[in-house]
Amino acid sequence: MSDNIALTQAPRKIADYKTDLKPIWCPGCGDFAVLAAIQQALVAQQIDPKDLAIVSGIGCSSRLPGFVQCYGLHTVHGRSIPAATGLKLARPDLTVLAVGGDGDYFSIGLGHLPHGVRRDVNITCIVMDNEIYGLTKGQTSPTSPNGHVTKSTPTGNEAQPLNPLALVLASGATFVARGFSSQPKQLAELIRLGMQHEGFAFIQAMSPCVTFYDTYKLYKERVYQIPSDHDVTDREAAMRYALETDRMPLGIFYNVPAEKTKAQRETISFDIESYMSRYLA
Amino acid sequence: MQRSNSVKGDLIIRVAGESGDGSNATGEMLAQAAARSGLYVFTFRTTPAEIKGGPVMVQVRASNSPVRSMGDAVDVLFAFNQEAWDLHHQDMAPNAVLLYDPDEFTPPDSFTGIRYPIPINALATQAGNKRGKNVAALGAVATLFGIGAARLEDIVRAKLGKKADLLELNLKALQAGIDYAKQEIKKSDSFWVESQAERELLVMTGNQAIVAGALHAGIGFFAGYPITPASDIMEGLAATLPKLGGGYMQAEDEIASIMACIGASYGGKKAMTSTAGPGISLMSEAIGYASMAEIPVVIVDAQRGGPSTGLPTKMEQSDLNIAVYGGHGDSPRIVLAPASVAECFHLTVWAFNLAEQYQTPVFLLSDYSLSFRTETIEKIDYASYPIIDRLKPPADLPADQYKRFELTESGISPMALPGMAGFNYTASGLEHNEHGDPAYTPKAHTAMTEKRWRKFEPLKASRDYVRRFGSEQAKVGVLCWGTTAGPARGAVQMAIDEGLSVALLQVQMLSPLPEVAIQEFIDSVEHVIVPEVNYSGQFAKLVQGTLGVKVHSFTQYTGLPFTQTDILRKIQEVLGVSEAITA
Numbered sequence: 001m002s003d004n005i006a007l008t009q010a011p012r013k014i015a016d017y018k019t020d021l022k023p024i025w026c027p028g029c030g031d032f033a034v035l036a037a038i039q040q041a042l043v044a045q046q047i048d049p050k051d052l053a054i055v056s057g058i059g060c061s062s063r064l065p066g067f068v069q070c071y072g073l074h075t076v077h078g079r080s081i082p083a084a085t086g087l088k089l090a091r092p093d094l095t096v097l098a099v100g101g102d103g104d105y106f107s108i109g110l111g112h113l114p115h116g117v118r119r120d121v122n123i124t125c126i127v128m129d130n131e132i133y134g135l136t137k138g139q140t141s142p143t144s145p146n147g148h149v150t151k152s153t154p155t156g157n158e159a160q161p162l163n164p165l166a167l168v169l170a171s172g173a174t175f176v177a178r179g180f181s182s183q184p185k186q187l188a189e190l191i192r193l194g195m196q197h198e199g200f201a202f203i204q205a206m207s208p209c210v211t212f213y214d215t216y217k218l219y220k221e222r223v224y225q226i227p228s229d230h231d232v233t234d235r236e237a238a239m240r241y242a243l244e245t246d247r248m249p250l251g252i253f254y255n256v257p258a259e260k261t262k263a264q265r266e267t268i269s270f271d272i273e274s275y276m277s278r279y280l281a
Numbered sequence: 282m283q284r285s286n287s288v289k290g291d292l293i294i295r296v297a298g299e300s301g302d303g304s305n306a307t308g309e310m311l312a313q314a315a316a317r318s319g320l321y322v323f324t325f326r327t328t329p330a331e332i333k334g335g336p337v338m339v340q341v342r343a344s345n346s347p348v349r350s351m352g353d354a355v356d357v358l359f360a361f362n363q364e365a366w367d368l369h370h371q372d373m374a375p376n377a378v379l380l381y382d383p384d385e386f387t388p389p390d391s392f393t394g395i396r397y398p399i400p401i402n403a404l405a406t407q408a409g410n411k412r413g414k415n416v417a418a419l420g421a422v423a424t425l426f427g428i429g430a431a432r433l434e435d436i437v438r439a440k441l442g443k444k445a446d447l448l449e450l451n452l453k454a455l456q457a458g459i460d461y462a463k464q465e466i467k468k469s470d471s472f473w474v475e476s477q478a479e480r481e482l483l484v485m486t487g488n489q490a491i492v493a494g495a496l497h498a499g500i501g502f503f504a505g506y507p508i509t510p511a512s513d514i515m516e517g518l519a520a521t522l523p524k525l526g527g528g529y530m531q532a533e534d535e536i537a538s539i540m541a542c543i544g545a546s547y548g549g550k551k552a553m554t555s556t557a558g559p560g561i562s563l564m565s566e567a568i569g570y571a572s573m574a575e576i577p578v579v580i581v582d583a584q585r586g587g588p589s590t591g592l593p594t595k596m597e598q599s600d601l602n603i604a605v606y607g608g609h610g611d612s613p614r615i616v617l618a619p620a621s622v623a624e625c626f627h628l629t630v631w632a633f634n635l636a637e638q639y640q641t642p643v644f645l646l647s648d649y650s651l652s653f654r655t656e657t658i659e660k661i662d663y664a665s666y667p668i669i670d671r672l673k674p675p676a677d678l679p680a681d682q683y684k685r686f687e688l689t690e691s692g693i694s695p696m697a698l699p700g701m702a703g704f705n706y707t708a709s710g711l712e713h714n715e716h717g718d719p720a721y722t723p724k725a726h727t728a729m730t731e732k733r734w735r736k737f738e739p740l741k742a743s744r745d746y747v748r749r750f751g752s753e754q755a756k757v758g759v760l761c762w763g764t765t766a767g768p769a770r771g772a773v774q775m776a777i778d779e780g781l782s783v784a785l786l787q788v789q790m791l792s793p794l795p796e797v798a799i800q801e802f803i804d805s806v807e808h809v810i811v812p813e814v815n816y817s818g819q820f821a822k823l824v825q826g827t828l829g830v831k832v833h834s835f836t837q838y839t840g841l842p843f844t845q846t847d848i849l850r851k852i853q854e855v856l857g858v859s860e861a862i863t864a
Contacts, residue, residue: 021718050702055544058710065707066718071699072707073547076570079540082504082532086541087699089528090502091548094699115533267526272497272663275521279483279493281316281657 017042017049021066030181030207031061034128037179037205038068038097040188041195047095054097055084057104060135061128061207064099078109081116084123095195096122102129106142106162113164114171120199120258126191127164127202128181130209138212150212165242165253168202169235175201176238176254180223181208182216186250199258206248219248226251290345292426292474293352296418297338297369298361300329303415306440307359308339309655310419314429314436315343316484316657319476324655325351325842330509330593336368343428345477349621350767351654353844356472359422361401361414362386378470380422382414395470397425397462404457410447413454420458425468427475433459483658487625487651490658491555491581492517494629499668501550502528504541506560509593510652511583514555535560539567542578546571547708549698551633555581558600559590565608568642572612572733574708575686575696577636577643577671579629584648586840595840596649598763599815604644605792605823613734615639616792617746618646620766622656628789634669639736640696646791648814650842651764671696680704684715688728692735737793747798751777751784757852758806759785760799760832762820765812765843772848783852791820794827803830808855810835812848 017039025031042052049069056062058077065072071094075083084098098116105113105127116125132150133139139152143164148157168176175197179187187205194201206223208215226249231237238254294311298304308324316322320343329335342352354374360366363386366379370392373379379388383398399421405413416437423430433455441451485493491514495503503522505515515531522529528545532538535556542552556564561582571578584600586592604616615635619628628645636643674683674695680703687694694715697704706717712729714720720729740746748766751759751773761769766787776783786802788795803809803824809832811821818834825832835851837843852858 048702049705050700053548053699063719066709069705071547071697071705072709073544074707074709074711075540075543076566076710079536079567082537082540083544083547085537086502086504086528086530086544086552087548088544089530089541090545090550090552091699094548111533112537115537119530266524268524270496270525272493275496276483276493276661279485279489281313281319281482281484 012043012046014039014043017069019067019069023067024063025060026211028210029060030130030209031064031128033181033184034061034126034187034205034207035064035067037184037188037191038064038126040184041191044188044192045195051093052095053087054099055080055087056098057100057109058135059101059103061099061101062104078104078107079112080104081109081112081125085116085119085121088121088123096124097195098123098125100127101134102127102131102141102143103133106164110142113168117168117171117173117200117202120174122198122200122258124191124194124197124201125203126194127204128207129164129204130207130213131161131215132209132213134209134212144213163242163245164204166239169239169242169254173202173254174199174256174258176242177202177252178204178206178248178250180206180219180250182220183223183250190252193252193255197255197258222246222248223250224248226253290474291342291348291352292344292356292428292472293340293342293354294357294359294422294426294428295338295340295355295369295372296359296361296422297336297365299364300335300337301333302361303412304361304365304418305337305339307415307418307422308341310436310440311422311428312339312341312343312655313440313484314419314423314432315341316482317432317435318429319478319480319482320344320428320474320657321347321482322484322655322657323348323351325650326653328594336364338365338369341428343474345474350771350845351842352771353846357422357426359418361418376470378472397466399458399461399466401458404461405454408450408453408457410450410454413451416441416451416454417458417461420455421462424459424462425466427473481660483660484655485622485658486653486655487619487622487647488513488583488653489517490622490625491629491645491647492521494626495553495579495633496521496525497626497663497666498630498633499551500527500553500633502542502545502552503554504530504532504538504552505554505556506532506535506538508557508560510585510649511555511557511581514581514583535563536567539564539578539580543567543571543576546576546578547699551577551637553579553581553633555583557583557585558587558603561600561603561607565603568614569608569610569612570710571642572614573710575640575733576708577640579632579636579643579645581645581647583652584646592840594649596764596842597815597838597840598648598765598813599819600646601762601791601815601819601823604646611730611734613737614642614644614792615737615740615790616644616646617790618763619651619789620764620787622651622654623658624789625651626658626661630666634667637669637671638693640671640693641736646763648764673697674701674704685717686713686715686729686732688715688732692732740790740793741796743795744798746788746790746795748787748789749784749802750787752782754782755784755806756782757808757810757855758802759783759848759852760788760802760809760811760824761785761813762788762791765814768843768845769812769848771845772852775845775849776852781852781856781858791823794823796828799824800828803828808833810851810855812836812843812851814838814842
C-alpha cells in the first residue's frame with residue numbers, strides 16, 4: 001500500500017470502528033458508554049483497525065473486543081494483562097488495549113496487575129468497574145462496599161473494598177486515571193491520553209450495572225473533577241486523591257513519562273551451526 | 282600403575298559426595314574430557330532439593346559405542362566421604378572398584394573388592410589449594426581408567442581458567458592426582474576405556490538441546506517462571522533470544538507465562554514456555570483456551586516427582602495424564618516425549634512445526650533426568666529439518682470472504698495475523714462460528730468440536746513418531762515412551778543376547794496416539810509390556826483405553842529411572858524364563 005492511498009482516504013468515523021455484532025449488555029449498562037468512548041478515542045487518533053488489538057478476559061465487559069473493528073483476543077478470566085503484554089512485546093507495531101471488569105483485574109487476575117504496571121509495557125488497560133459480578137448475576141466483587149448485601153453476601157459483605165488506584169500507584173504506575181461512564185467526553189479523552197502514554201496506562205472507568213447494582217445516582221453524588229492545578233507528576237498528591245473514598249475524584253491522577261529501561265539492542269541473525277559450535281566436544 | 286590387558290569398552294563411573302564439595306565438578310569434567318576424546322557419554326545426576334548441603338552424585342557412562350541409558354551397576358565408585366559410601370556401595374557391580382580418600386573414611390572389612398585410597402584432600406592441600414581436591418580426583422580417576430586422560434588439561438582450563446592464579450593451583454592439583462595414580466597405585470582391576478576413533482560429537486544436556494531446537498525452529502517469543510528442572514531453558518533463551526530480536530519475559534507465574542505466549546503467538550510469533558508439573562497444573566485453563574481458539578504454542582514440561590511439590594529433584598513420568606487430558610472440556614492437543622538429548626533437539630523442532638501446522642498447543646514431555654544429563658550426540662543435519670509456518674489466508678482472497686474458523690476438510694483454517702487489513706477477527710474461548718463470533722447452537726458446537734479433533738486424524742496413521750528396535754518376529758514387545766526407552770532398549774538387547782525373542786516400540790507422540798503403528802506392533806507380539814515411571818500405569822491405560830487391548834503394565838515410582846536389569850527381569854518373567862540373570 002502506498003502512502004498516497006492512505007492520505008486520500010476519508011477520515012475514519014465511529015462507524016468504521018463498529019462491527020455487526022450487537023453488544024450483549026443490558027439497556028442502560030455503563031459499558032455502552034465505555035465502548036463509545038474507546039471508539040471516540042480511536043477516531044481522535046485515526047488508528048487503523050488492522051493495527052489495533054483489544055485483549056480481554058471474562059465478564060460482560062470482556063465481550064467488548066467483538067464490538068470493535070480490531071483484532072480481538074477474548075481470553076480466559078483475569079488473564080488479559082499477560083496476554084496483552086506478550087502480544088505487545090511480540091508486535092510492538094500494534095496498538096494494544098486490555099479491557100475487562102473489576103472481577104478480571106481486581107479479583108481473579110489481581111496478581112497480574114502490579115506486574116503489568118512494573119513492566120510498563122506500552123498497553124492501555126481499561127477497567128470497567130461496576131463493583132459487582134454482573135455476568136454471574138449479582139455476587140459481591142472486590143470493589144463492592146463493606147456491608148453490601150448481594151446473593152453471595154446475604155448478610156452483608158464483611159470484607160473491605162480494594163483500592164485499585166492506590167494499588168497501581170504503589171506499584172509504580174506511570175499513568176493513572178479515573179473516568180465515569182456518565183461523563184463520556186472526559187472518559188474518551190482519558191482513554192486517548194492513556195493511549196498516547198508510552199507505557200502501561202491504567203484507567204478505571206466507573207461503569208454501573210443497572211441490573212444488579214445500579215450506582216448511577218450514588219456515583220453522581222460522589223464524583224467531582226480533580227482541580228486543574230493538580231500536579232500530575234506529584235505521586236504523593238496523586239495518592240491522596242486515590243485514598244479519598246467518601247468522594248470519587250475524576251481525571252488524571254498521575255502521568256509521568258514511562259522509564260525507557262529497555263535498551264535498544266542490535267539484533268543479529270541466527271546461525272545454527274555457529275550456535276551449536278559451543279557444544280562441540 | 283600398570284595397565285591391565287583386559288579392556289572393557291563401556292565403563293560406568295560414579296562420583297559421589299556432598300553438595301558444594303566439588304564432586305559434581307569432578308563428574309562433569311570427566312564427562313567433558315571423555316567426550317572430547319571421542320567417547321560416547323551419558324551422565325546421570327542427583328542433587329538435593331536444597332541449595333546447600335545434602336548428598337549429590339554424578340554418574341558418567343563412557344563407551345566406544347553409542348549409549349542410551351545410564352547403565353546398571355557401577356564399575357567405579359569414587360566416594361568423597363563416608364555418606365557417599367553408605368548411599369552408593371550397594372549399586373556397585375560385583376567386580377567394581379572403590380576409590381576413596383583414606384583421610385575421610387575407611388571402607389568396612391566386609392567390602393572385599395578392589396580399593397584404591399587416593400588422599401585427594403592432602404594432594405590438593407600440598408598443591409596449594411584445598412578446594413582443588415575435585416581436580417586431583419579427576420586426574421586420578423582418568424589416569425586409572427583411561428577415560429579422557431589426554432584431554433584433562435584442556436577441560437580444566439576451559440572450566441576453571443577464568444582466574445589465572447587459581448588455574449595454576451588447579452593444574453598443580455590435577456598433576457598431583459595423575460602422579461599419585463601412576464606412582465602409588467598398583468592397578469589390579471581390568472577397567473580401561475580409551476577412544477578408538479576420532480569422532481566429532483556434540484556434548485550437551487537435554488535442556489540445552491531444547492533451547493537449541495527452539496532456536497532452530499524459529500522461536501520468536503518465550504515467557505517462563507523459574508522452576509526446577511526447567512529453569513535453565515528459560516535462562517538459555519534469556520541469553521540468546523533478545524539478541525535475535527525475539528521477545529522474552531520472566532512472568533509473575535505460570536498462568537502469565539502461557540498467556541503471554543498465547544498473546545505473542547496470536548501476533549504471529551512462534552512462542553514457547555517451559556515448566557514442570559506444578560506449572561502445568563496452573564496453565565491448564567489457558568492451554569484449553571489455546572486449543573479452543575486454535576492458537577499455536579509449545580509447552581515444555583520437564584517432569585519431576587509429583588503430585589504437589591513432590592520430588593523437585595527426581596524424575597517421574599507422571600504428567601502424561603495432565604498433558605494428554607488436562608483441563609476442562611474436550612481440548613485436543615499434541616503431546617511429544619523425547620527419550621534422549623538428541624531427541625530433545627529433534628522433537629522440539631517438531632513441536633514448533635506441529636503447533637504451527639495444526640494451530641494447537643503442543644506439549645514436550647521431558648523429565649528431570651533428561652533435563653540435566655549430559656549426552657554426546659552425533660552431528661545434526663540441520664538442513665534436513667523442514668521449518669513449518671502456520672497457514673495464512675491467501676494473498677488474493679477478498680477480505681469479506683475470509684473466515685478464521687472455516688470448516689475445511691482437514692479442519693485446518695487459515696489464520697490471519699494482526700496487521701492484515703480486513704481480516705480481523707476475535708479469538709475467543711467461547712464456542713464460535715466460522716467467523717469467530719460467539720455461537721452456542723448444537724450445530725455450531727458439533728461442527729467446531731469435530732473440526733478441532735479432525736485436524737489430528739492424519740497423525741493417528743503416521744509412522745513418523747514411533748521407533749522400533751529388536752527381533753523382527755518377537756514374542757514379547759516392550760512398548761514405552763520418554764526416557765524409559767533408554768533402559769528398555771538396553772534390556773531388549775540383553776534379552777536378545779540371551780536368545781530371547783523381544784522387540785521394542787518407542788512412542789514419541791502420546792497425543793494423538795499413532796494408533797496404526799501401535800496396533801500393528803501389538804498384533805505382532807504375544808505379550809506387551811509397558812514400563813513407565815509412575816504408579817498408576819498412565820501410558821498403559823492410555824493404550825488400553827484407546828485400542829481396547831490388554832497389556833502388562835510395569836511401573837516403578839522411586840523417583841529414579843529404571844535400570845536395564847529391571848526391565849530385563851520383567852521380560853523374563855513374562856516369558857516364563859527363570860534362569861538367574863548375569864547382568
